[in-house]
Amino acid sequence: MRKIWTVARTEYLNAIRSKAFIIGIILLPVMMSGSLIVGKLTKDKVDIRPRKLAVVDQTGWLAPKLEARANTRNEKDIFDPVNKEKQVRPAFTIERVDAASADEKLEVTLSDRVRKKDLFAFLIIRSNIVDTAATNTVSYFTETASFMELPNWLNGVLTDEITRKRFEGAGVDQALVQKLTKPVNVRQLGLAEVDQSGQVIKAKETxxxxxxxxxxxxxxxxxxxxxxxxxxxxxxxxxxxxxxxxxxxxxxxxxxxxxxxxxxxxxxxxxxxxxxxxxxxxxxxxxxxxxxxxxxxxxxxxxxxxxxxxxxxxxxxxxxxxxxxxxxxxxxxxxxxxxxxxxxxxxxxxxxxxxxxxxxxxxxxxxxxxxxxxxxxxxxxxxxxxxxxxxxxxxxxxxxxxxxxxxxxxxxxxxxxxxxxxxxxxxxxxxxxx
Amino acid sequence: MALRTKSDMSAAPPSFAVNLVDVTKRFGTQVAVNNLSLQVPTGSIYGFIGPNGSGKTTTIRMILHIFLADSGTVEVLGRQGTRSANDDIGYLPEERGLYKKMTVRRMLLYYAALKGVSEKAAGPEVDRWLERMDLTPWGKKNVEALSKGMAQKVQFISAVLSKPKLLILDEPFSGLDPVNLEVLRSAILDVRKQGTTVIFSTHNMTTAEEMCDYIFMIYRGNKVLDGTLASIRATYGEDTIRLRVQGGRAALQGVEGVEVTRDFGQHLEIRNPGDPQALLQRIAAKARVELFEVTTPSLHDIFVRIARPETKEEANA
Incomplete structure (x- = not known):
């Protein structure tokens, strides 16, 4: 038994003194805390250069709405919630492009402007966007597909505006529909218990x-x-x-x-x-x-x-x-x-x-x-x-x-x-x- | 276990440190050691010789109970058939086994601990041996930093640290330069002076002749020589002649009864089972003789006579 312990002790000491063990022990928390620290440090290191979007709007009414929403966002939503002076998100600027000439040639022209960094992206909105049966009514063109903030914002804003338009067209009160279709939220709880004194301990939310x-x-x-x-x-x-x-x-x-x-x-x-x-x-x-x-x-x-x-x-x-x-x-x-x-x-x-x-x-x-x-x-x-x-x-x-x-x-x-x-x-x- | 005390050392040792009786070991159908009986007197230096693959290492491993004999009895330091004597045996294997990533000192303490020697008792011994082997500055370095000769000496220290009663050295001098060879040879002789029985296997016949009290030769698993060097030589008689003639080996062409066994450059060694005077006359008739010395065969000659290729061919025939 003594010899078993001698071997065990040496194996143990060899292992915990090895570089692999020490690096493994240190590396895991360092990597975990490091990613948190890096995340925190880089949180404010956002590229806040303004993103210029050209909009070819065949409906004639959506581009002004987009412009108004962008202006509102640029005034309220791009600053640090605590330090109101500090900009933490890029501003979006809208440039309206004459829709009359919306053809393939225009797409090439605008693509060239994106390549030349004159524009960040461009958007083509077809005239039948309100039609629920129509497809491919909005197209977003960019060479920086990894930047999702702009297309995500456009998705939200356009869905909002088009839904409102559709409700108006159908003569339905949108506010009432939203109220009536409010989703049901199922609360998930653990189990109720009775303690030693007979008191019921209510189930807690899981x-x-x-x-x-x-x-x-x-x-x-x-x-x-x-x-x-x-x-x-x-x-x-x-x-x-x-x-x-x-x-x-x-x-x-x-x-x-x-x-x-x-x-x-x-x-x-x-x-x-x-x-x-x-x-x-x-x-x-x-x-x-x-x-x-x-x-x-x-x-x-x-x-x-x-x-x-x-x-x-x-x-x-x-x-x-x-x-x-x-x-x-x-x-x-x-x-x-x-x-x-x-x-x-x-x-x-x-x-x-x-x-x-x-x-x-x-x-x-x-x-x-x-x-x-x-x-x-x-x-x-x-x-x-x-x-x-x-x-x-x-x-x-x-x-x-x-x-x-x-x-x-x-x-x-x-x-x-x-x-x-x-x-x-x-x-x-x-x-x-x- | 601490290092042995004087009273332990003074306890009457068995007459034979190793006593093998009719020991056989097979690997599958291959007989590695065949019906071997061998007695190694306590306090002696016993040389194991034999060609590669003849059964030396298998015999050593049976003495250490690393291999168990298929038949026969293995008694080591008075204890039969158990590993209980292993703490009293120091072993230096043919291929060195050292942890590359451990420091020399820590590894030596570990090997001593496996023999039951506490760190406290082994520490001063480690320092003493490192100093003796001129390795003190290397004690804190990793084994991988050592040269081959240094590693050899460290392996030797690991074998003698526990002050064993029996020291088994498998090719202890291979790869050593003459200086280190002398250091190791002197250390082995010192260990023996303190009462340790030494068994070592070697391919160097000169070393075996110089150091061993007894020689044991195993060939194809069978014992072919066992005894003192003098008794082995006596068995072969004075059939060897050291000879130097003008004109060298070529001058001996056609002389009846001349069988050159070795050419040393400065002289030849020939075997002559017949009358040396008659041979001298025959040679003198053909060439001018500068040296003619009748002697017993060297261990090297005896080894070669037993293990030379002709013998193998005859055996295969």
């Missing part, structure tokens, strides 16, 4: 964002923790084998002690990561006042399933690493193992949408998928019954024992084998060899 995000984030975190730790074991073992370190180690420790030490070291690396990530997540949730949506039991089950997931996938990757002689060998054997890790990701949406369905219950009890999918179900409301969680732990623990046993058998033979490229058939043979 936070769609929180109820979706917490299960999703829990599973993604589990996926990231497994992905960042288990495959690294393959590289670590392969390096020891390729650099002939394994023989030195095996002269001092048994193959099982070496494998167990490496697995335990990796588990501790992963736990360190999860403490950092979960701590960060808790901080963010406290800031966003979302802590009430997290069941404390989720944290306990998260750690339990994280351990089981790491031992399952860690032992699989360690066995593959020990059997291979070079990275090329490992790549072909890694694919099935990676598929097992990624499988729960394919089931994310159906399980998230319906965590208590037969499919969700069955797939979350399939041991390789249990750590991630059971975590997802526990984080989703109403969560699985306790017996299902315990059954998941039991099945997963049994599968973990099998994986450790099989990996130990493969590791014992593989770690000193040379020359032959391993196949899945050969690994199975090693598992059942004496």
């Amino acid at each position: 936070n769609r964002m929180a109820t979706f995000m917490i299960p999703f984030a829990s599973m993604m975190m589990m996926f990231m923790l497994v992905m960042s730790s288990a495959p690294a074991l393959l590289n670590s073992v392969l390096e020891e084998k390729m650099q002939k370190i394994a023989e030195v180690l095996i002269s001092s420790v048994t193959p099982f002690e070496l494998m167990a030490g490496k697995l335990i070291g990796t588990v501790f690396v992963s736990l360190t990561l999860s403490v950092l990530y979960l701590g960060g997540a808790a901080l963010i949730m406290t800031q966003m006042a979302l802590t009430g949506y997290v069941n404390p039991a989720l944290l306990v089950w998260f750690v339990v399933f994280q351990l089981l997931g790491l031992l399952i996938f860690g032992s699989i990757f360690i066995a593959i690493g020990s059997a291979c002689n070079e990275i090329r060998d490992a790549q072909s054997l890694m694919s099935p193992a990676m598929m097992m890790i990624v499988l729960p990701m394919f089931c994310l949406v159906p399980v998230l949408e319906s965590p208590t369905s037969s499919f969700s219950r069955a797939i979350s009890l399939f041991p390789p998928a249990t750590p991630m999918l059971m975590t997802l179900r526990i984080a989703s409301k109403p969560g699985p019954p306790l017996w299902e969680i315990l059954l998941g732990v039991l099945l997963c623990a049994a599968f973990t024992c099998f994986c450790l046993w099989a990996a130990a058998k493969v590791f014992r033979i593989g770690i000193l084998s040379q020359g032959q490229s391993p196949t899945i058939g050969k690994l199975i043979k090693w598992v059942f060899s004496k």
Whole structure:
């Protein structure tokens, strides 16, 4: 046992002292906070040069309306709401173009003006725009299609004006129609409860964002923790084998002690990561006042399933690493193992949408998928019954024992084998060899 | 475990550090080691020689219980059939195994810890060995910064740090320049003086002759030589003659009974199972003899006689 801890300690220290770990730890929060900071810093760095729009209006009445609406916007809507002096959005200026000559030649002429930066864009409004049966009645021409603010504004303003015109034409009171067609808003609530004193605790309005995000984030975190730790074991073992370190180690420790030490070291690396990530997540949730949506039991089950997931996938990757002689060998054997890790990701949406369905219950009890999918179900409301969680732990623990046993058998033979490229058939043979 | 105390060291050691009895190891249908019996006396330096692939490393791995024998018994430091003696064995494998991204000192402490030596006890030993090997400035550097010779010395330190009772060195001198070779040779002899039994395999027959109390040669899995150098040479008798004649090798053309085994440039070595006086007369009749010395065969000659290509062909026939 002492030697297992010696190996585990060294594996752990090697990992957390590695540049990859330190960069990973620092980079994630830096990237997250960096994007927020950059977003904040660049928020005011908007290109506020005026955008000049030429309008070819065949209706004869829409261009003045557009001009009036643009003027109103330029006076009120392009300034910082706090600092009224500071312009934060570009002004739109309208240039009316004689509609009598609206033909292909005019389109070319206006396109040339856009190319010469004399105009930002131009708009052609057909005379039949009010006709509900007509199509392609408005065309917007630009060479900067990524700038969406102007076409979005035009969409809104034109829809507004044309709808008003249509109502007027039909002799219907638009204000009355809007009042009568007001949409019904269904409030989504949790469940009401009765406290110990018999008082009814009213159901609270559910936070769609929180109820979706917490299960999703829990599973993604589990996926990231497994992905960042288990495959690294393959590289670590392969390096020891390729650099002939394994023989030195095996002269001092048994193959099982070496494998167990490496697995335990990796588990501790992963736990360190999860403490950092979960701590960060808790901080963010406290800031966003979302802590009430997290069941404390989720944290306990998260750690339990994280351990089981790491031992399952860690032992699989360690066995593959020990059997291979070079990275090329490992790549072909890694694919099935990676598929097992990624499988729960394919089931994310159906399980998230319906965590208590037969499919969700069955797939979350399939041991390789249990750590991630059971975590997802526990984080989703109403969560699985306790017996299902315990059954998941039991099945997963049994599968973990099998994986450790099989990996130990493969590791014992593989770690000193040379020359032959391993196949899945050969690994199975090693598992059942004496 | 801390470093061994004097009382541990003074406990009566077994007569044989290694005692193999009828040991056989197969890989599939290939017999790597066949019915091998070998006793390595405690405190001796035992040289393992043999062509590549003859079974030296397999024998060493069985002594370390990295491989388990298919049959026979393996007793190491008085303990039979278990790895329990491994903490008392230092091992330097043929291909060096060092963590490139670890510092020299940290890696040595790790290897010592795997042998059960605490960091506190191993620290001063690491410093002492680094100083002795002239590697003190490299202690804090990553292994990848070391030259091949330095890495070799670091690997040696890792093998002797725990003050083992048995030190197994697989090709310890390969790739070393003469200066470093002398440093390592002297270190091995010092370790032996402190009571450690040393087994080392080598392809360098001169080194084996100079350093080993006993020589063991394995060929195609079978023991073909085992004993002191003198006893092995005596087996072959004084059938070797060192000879220098005017006109060199060409002058010996057609002389009956002359079989040149090695041409050293300055002299020839020939094998003569017959009467040396008669041979001398025959040679003197054809060329002027400058040197004629009757001697026993060198270990190199014995090795070549056993493992030369003709023997292989005969064996295959």
